[in-house]
Amino acid sequence: MFARSTPTSIPDPPPSAAPSLRRAWSAAPAAAAIALITLLGGSGLHAAEAGARAADPVDAMIGFATVNALGQNGTTGGAGGPTVTVTTTAQFLDHIARPGPYTIRVSGRITLPTGSNDGMYDVASDKTIIGVGSGAALTGGGLNIGLPVDDDVTAPPANAVHNIIIRNISFSGASDDMINVQMFSHHIWIDHNDLSNGDDGAVDIKRGSDFVTVSWNRFHDHDKTLLLSHDEDAGPQDIGRLRVTYHHNYFDASDQRHPRVRFANLVHVYNNYYRDNSYGIASTYNAGVLVEGNYFYSVNNPGRVDFSGDLGRIVQRDNILVDCNHPIETRGTVPDPRTYYSSTADPASSVPTIVPAGAGVGKI
Template sequence: MQLKHARVRILAPVAAALAAVVIALGYSAVAYADTLFSDDFEDGNSSGWSGSGGSWSVATDGSRVLRQGGTSSDARYTAGTQSWTAYSVQARVKPTAFNGSNRFVAVLARVQSNTSYYYVALRGNNTVELKKLVNGSSTTLDSASLTVSTNTWYTVRLEVSGTSLRGYVNGTLLTEATDSQFSSGRIGVATFYGAANFDDVVVSTIGSPPTTPPTSTPPTSNPPTTGPPTNPGPNQADGWASVDAWGQNGTTGGTGGPTVTVDTAAEFLAEVATTGPRIIQVQGLIDLPGPMHDVTSDKTIIGVGSNSGFTGGGLNVGLPIDDDITAPPSNAVHNVIIRNLNFRGWDDDAINVQMFSHHIWVDHNTWTTGADGGVDVKRGSSYVTISYNHADGTDKNMLLGHDDDNSAQDVGRLKVSYHHNFFDNTNQRNPRVRFGDQVHVYNNYYLNTGNYGVASTENAGVIVEGNYFGGVDDPYHLGEGSSGDGRLVARNNCLVNSGSGQTGGSVSNPTYSYTLTPQCDVKANVTANAGAGRI
């Protein structure tokens, strides 16, 4: 459990001073979301909570959860402080039993006492209701139809700001109302003659971050939209790999060429070296000789099923290294898709992108551990999207820019999007960025990161947006090792049992449109959809 009273007190005078500067300069005031409280119960206790009725305990349901096991009364569990005013409270809620058709489970906001608060309730009669309870008397403010099933997880969020109340289920706004009964209060969860498990409780200040942060460069980005948390990812490249640049409009891989299936190293290496577009289906786990093997332009390399891929060797997407080349050559490797593959025990990098390679899409792969990086992008490469991958226990996970002395090739390039990846107990470089600008790290799930999450160095410009950090002491920072500081803008991240991170400087938004999964829904989205076998 993480309760950030100290952080709130420290930030208050800073925010006031910043607001004065903003007003003086004539800018519109903008409030950024800050995590006030979070608890995923992985510490095995519910310290900081207080209960009324029911049978509350920390139990196991896949991960540790807060459980209310009784169905013979109403029950509440509350936390937080009375001074909280404008905030959202979100929790994953799993009804396990209802003692009657109109019983419910709920998330509470602006709690005054055990008999007075606002709440969003999931009822066993297939409705969701936005209600208030005043001295034990309830009033329905809004309601909607919703299928409510036992033993099913729902993400429930209640937003309270001024007199505005909004209730969301699974990222969709279903109920809203205005009411002035309560202006502040604690948060909580509850059951009414029902049993339920609760997990991943997060309280954030209500904020509307700008779609384009203030920069010295006129913004050119399209604003992101917020979508449902169940999208498993596109079947065509998005992010930087979708941008029309360097003579290539988007990333289509081997589309238009023949489709071949390979199940031996010799077959694969022959096909991947062929000139022209080709879709190469990898059947089974192929033992490649190390260290890495060149991939030519206009290729789609895609695994069949969930257990296909490579051991021993990795893939090199790029021309041979030549430090004298400082601009994209006409024969740079381009238009490559790598999807649905497993990489294990590689001798160098699992995937290496180098020498101005561009329009590369690395999607829905799983890699574990090897000699060096999971996916490294370097030496002027650009227009790359790395999405919906599962990095499982990798040490040096994702490097962007390989050396502090390589500015001649890298400055103004290394444009990469990292989104909806599962950084599962990785150690570092998630990513580590040198020189790259408008690097977009969004909607990724970081679980128990060992050393650090994201590092921005050597004047790189990195946007860290809408990610879920769970158990990450150092989610993002400036500088790393002997590398100088970069620039990093962080907005709307969900920090659960994690540090606050370090930011600095300004970064222009990317020039493509994108859809954001609500940040506190990212964990459920990514764990369900990232990795091989999930396209």
Template sequence: MQDNAPARHRIPRRRTLPLTIGAGLTAVALVAGMGAVANAGEVSQANAGTGTLAAPALVGWATQNGGTTGGGSAAPVTVTTASALISAMQSSSAAVINVSGTITISGMQKVASNKTIRGVGANATITGGGLNIANARNVIIQNLNFRNASDDSINVQYSTNVWLDHLDMAEGYDGLLDIKRSSDFITVSYVHSHDHDKNMLLGHSDDNAGEDTGRLRVTYHHNWFDGTNQRNPRVRFGNPVHVFNNYYSNVGSYGVASTENAGVLVECNYFENVEDPYHLGEGSSDEGSLVARNNHMVNSGSGQTGGSVASIPYSYSCDAASSVKSIVTAQAGTGKI
């Protein structure tokens, strides 16, 4: 999705991901096999990766509005080709889709409601195109690599109850993970984004208040924003948007921007080598509100805050900000669940 804020800096290349396993969220449970998706608030997927960690519980906005269960207890189907993937994820039936190997798609391919799409192992990859979660409800995307998309790697619009989890995203064309146009009740967790400029946009444009006011409520937690230059996230209208326990490393332009009446809570994050960790307004967009608390700064600026943010309606637990770097670098990305 195009935006009015220009790119400002080149981004650094990806570093090696540590192999040690750190402590994660307290709400985890053991799962096995490729079985059913549990109810929101419980462990919500079976082990699709290497089995080194149990899948953390779903936390955040995607637990609200009836919860997010994806394909639920539908019998899993494994896909290895673009045609099989597209057919399965565009079906009108609930589906659990296991992606094996590298699948090349073209353009933005629609994902229908009641779908779980997850990679098998650490190397399952979608390349060439992106996933368009449009006019859908109850979707989970998990344990996948995204590379070289011709537009956005993932776009969410007019959709509710979406969980985007344990992804590795890089080298896209426009946004890596954009959420816009009246979407709501979304959680983005354990994503490692790197080697890209415009990372995660939340809110289509400054003149879209009619669709977006009272919506665009998103939780971003335990993500690794790894040299992603800007939009980590860039927020319009959503209130409250919750940004907690993320690790920001070597971000060249800015971390979080709150604009156009948004309300963003930035808490318990670890900022390292980030001159501008968060601020109000961006480009031609007016200022929103931003509250920051309990963040850990290493060679980083102090950030800009102002205004008030609506209360968070769900239960969550912040890891100590000083521990977030070790936790997130061990657990974000693919092959960890």
């Protein structure tokens, strides 16, 4: 059904490279590539590429959230419904729970109380939640996108939550997750947010959820960042689903799970900037992950397929590793996500410039 993708070989070193480096390249190309980048000054940036983007617009929706599937043609959020501006907790919680499409503009700082639900508040289908300016914030709690957990449900229900856009909001201090997507929710776009200091996950996607894009977010001062599938018993709900695109996110000294994946049918991780993390990507339980055009700086383990459980699959191409202790582990083959949607990766060398400049709040 899908075109097969195979790892792209590392290109030959430039003619100007020293003979010793060219010999090293032949013996161990991955290590030699890292050495060459270090010799070029550590960043791998070329003057012609610095500050330039050659590919998709910063403000565009790209990836699995754009796909026509499950009765939803892409992700439109609250388009076609009323637009409201909320400034209080009561107004915010009222409007995110209403049926029908709404565009909800968040103005200023809103506190989500812990209450009896551990601070997690349900978002109904067909909503755009977007911050006004650079000061919109949700603190103390998080957003839940999905029906209540039911392990006996193993196919998308007719009333699955769907068509949600969350953009340009700072999340911090959540007593549980900051954003949780569960129970076959689909067509979700999480874009240009700032997420920090949550108690559990920053963005967790699990229990059969599908067709999600997580783009241009900044994650910092946080431990467990991106979980994709919640545990090793989740196969009945997750196998063949969890199609997620992660692109142009800034993992700014966040610790782990960028993402940590089980079972997922196909995950596209491209053009993200990893800086000072314990590990980048972990693929387990036969999950398929394409790791493409990312820049890893000071990451102990950039990508793993042998990580707590059954082996996963990773295909990697055109990534840059600087001051990393291990290479990206690869295994198996992965379908090409461009079977589903169009995207063009930026050169990995430009990622340290374009991603911090474009990720997070106040950029759209």
